[in-house]
Amino acid sequence: MDKINFFTDNLDVQNKKIILRLDLNVPLKDKVIKDYTRIDLCLPFIKRLIEKKAKIIIISHLGRPMENKDPALSLMPIYKYLKKKLQTNIYFFMGKFDDEVKSKFSHLKEGEVILIENIRYFKEETEDDDNFSKKLGSLGDIYINDAFSCSHRKQASVHKITKYINISVAGPLFKKEIDAMNLIIKNKKEPVTCIIGGSKISTKIKIILSLLEKIDNLIIVGAMANNFLVYKNFKVGKSLVENNTKEIIEKIYSKAIENNCEILIPEDCMVGTSFEGEGKNKDLDKIQENDIILDIGSNTINSIKKKIEQSNTVLWNGPAGYFENENFANGTRSIAKTISKNTLERSLISVLGGGDTLAAIDKSKNELSFSHLSTAGGAFLEYLEGKDLPGLSVLK
Numbered sequence: 384m385d386k387i388n389f390f391t392d393n394l395d396v397q398n399k400k401i402i403l404r405l406d407l408n409v410p411l412k413d414k415v416i417k418d419y420t421r422i423d424l425c426l427p428f429i430k431r432l433i434e435k436k437a438k439i440i441i442i443s444h445l446g447r448p449m450e451n452k453d454p455a456l457s458l459m460p461i462y463k464y465l466k467k468k469l470q471t472n473i474y475f476f477m478g479k480f481d482d483e484v485k486s487k488f489s490h491l492k493e494g495e496v497i498l499i500e501n502i503r504y505f506k507e508e509t510e511d512d513d514n515f516s517k518k519l520g521s522l523g524d525i526y527i528n529d530a531f532s533c534s535h536r537k538q539a540s541v542h543k544i545t546k547y548i549n550i551s552v553a554g555p556l557f558k559k560e561i562d563a564m565n566l567i568i569k570n571k572k573e574p575v576t577c578i579i580g581g582s583k584i585s586t587k588i589k590i591i592l593s594l595l596e597k598i599d600n601l602i603i604v605g606a607m608a609n610n611f612l613v614y615k616n617f618k619v620g621k622s623l624v625e626n627n628t629k630e631i632i633e634k635i636y637s638k639a640i641e642n643n644c645e646i647l648i649p650e651d652c653m654v655g656t657s658f659e660g661e662g663k664n665k666d667l668d669k670i671q672e673n674d675i676i677l678d679i680g681s682n683t684i685n686s687i688k689k690k691i692e693q694s695n696t697v698l699w700n701g702p703a704g705y706f707e708n709e710n711f712a713n714g715t716r717s718i719a720k721t722i723s724k725n726t727l728e729r730s731l732i733s734v735l736g737g738g739d740t741l742a743a744i745d746k747s748k749n750e751l752s753f754s755h756l757s758t759a760g761g762a763f764l765e766y767l768e769g770k771d772l773p774g775l776s777v778l779k
Contacts, residue, residue: 387561387778388552390527396437398493402523402548403432404540406530406758407443407461416460421758426468428529428555429496433471436493440522442540444503444533452504462498471495480505480518488522502540511537513546520547529554531561532759534774535766541774553778563734563755564766568597572695572732578687578718580605580701581739582623587701588631593768594698595638600690602647604679604703604714611648612676617667620654620674647690651680653704653711662710678704679714688721696732697722699740700764706743719744723751736763 405425410417432439446456462475473496478487491497502508507515516539520526526548528534533541534557545551553561567575575598579587584607595601603611606623613624614632639646653662654674664680679687691697699722703714725731735741736757744751757763765772 387558387775389558390552390554394525394550394552396432396435396525399437399525400440400488400491400523401432401437402440402442402519402526402544403429403554404526404528404530404533404544405441405443406532407441407458408445408532409461411445411455411460414455414457414460416464419464422461422464422468424556424758425529429465429469433469433494433496438491438493439496440488440491441496441498442502442519443498443530444508444540445501446503448501448503452501456501456503458498458501465496465498469496473498476500480507480515484518485521508539509536511539511543513543515539516543517547519544523548524550526551527554528552528774528778529556530774531557532762535762535770535772537773542777545777551778553775559755560757560759560763561766563757564763566732566754567696567698567734568767568769571597574599574694575696575698576600576602576690576694578602578604578697578699578701578703580607580699580703580715581737582606584610584625584628584631587764588635590764590768591635592638595635595642595644598644598698600645600647600694601635601639602687602690604649604683604687604718605701606676607701608649608679609676612667615648618670618672619676620670620672622674622676647686649676649679649683650686651682652676653678653680653714655708655710658705658708660710677708678711684714684717687718691718691721691725691731694725694731697725697734698767699733699735700737702739702743712743715743719751723753726754727752736760 407422409421445458448456466473471494476497477500519539526544528541577594577598609619609622609624610628611632612619651666654665655662655677656673703718704711706712706715722733726733733753734755735753738760762772
């Protein structure tokens, strides 16, 4: 694989216009930011560029506004937060990308910042439009993509913009994501265990098949595991299952045998009769017709703990149960605590990804330690799958 061009401190940015693509896609409710994590992660690098006297033009998206410019998805709350956090002049650009757009950015002085309104307000962004990309590129001297999470999409501000700017590099957060994932697929410390959860096997089949060539153990949890239980002829009551997964699961088992990879599925479960109710630990052969499997059971938790303790690298994507109800959050929390303990005590390499996984451990993340928490979602999975991402290939 060709080398990615990363930002280094010897790149001269003083008095240069830097187009900085960030992921400021934070959760908002009634125009109030509910979680500042993504913005806070970006602040050190913005401050570094300000100190280096660069002229900074920030591009980001928020949600999927589609055709209409949904005011609920304006970056105004993010602009106000940046204004509080950055000790410099910061402007908010809400104009059009017409033929005069370049002149609208000419007032920018060294160490100052312009935040452009939600780039997805322009349909040309999601169309990867050539002319729009050219206008974006004309605004700067150097392009820095520090939004790995958007780099699996062919969109103007992560893809075609690089055609119209002399220097294009990846930023420090982008590098951190790549380095963390390479710890699983390239520079790995074996044995490697992968814990995959969530609800649908069909959405993760490619990543599972790809990982089987690189890992030693695959642990299946969450509603996805129900399909494996059905395959093994266990009754799962009213639990969530997908149709037509027999061939997929056969493929997974045969590839696992081929690559000497052990597959672990639940040996007992926490069941309830509703998502809101209480839970009961049951062995697989005791599941009734009106039971819903909503978490892994205590024996399964112990087996997973042992496997984590025998591993040197762990990748985790997808919760173990319906964590939104405290009665079914124990499996996910136990996995998180075991991974954290081993990360702290014996330098286990632990990489966690996926919005649901992070949401599940969010309440206790202050007391937990992991090597890397990825907010990159789809890009995270596609990179692990071995795909060459559009926004990444243009930085080589």
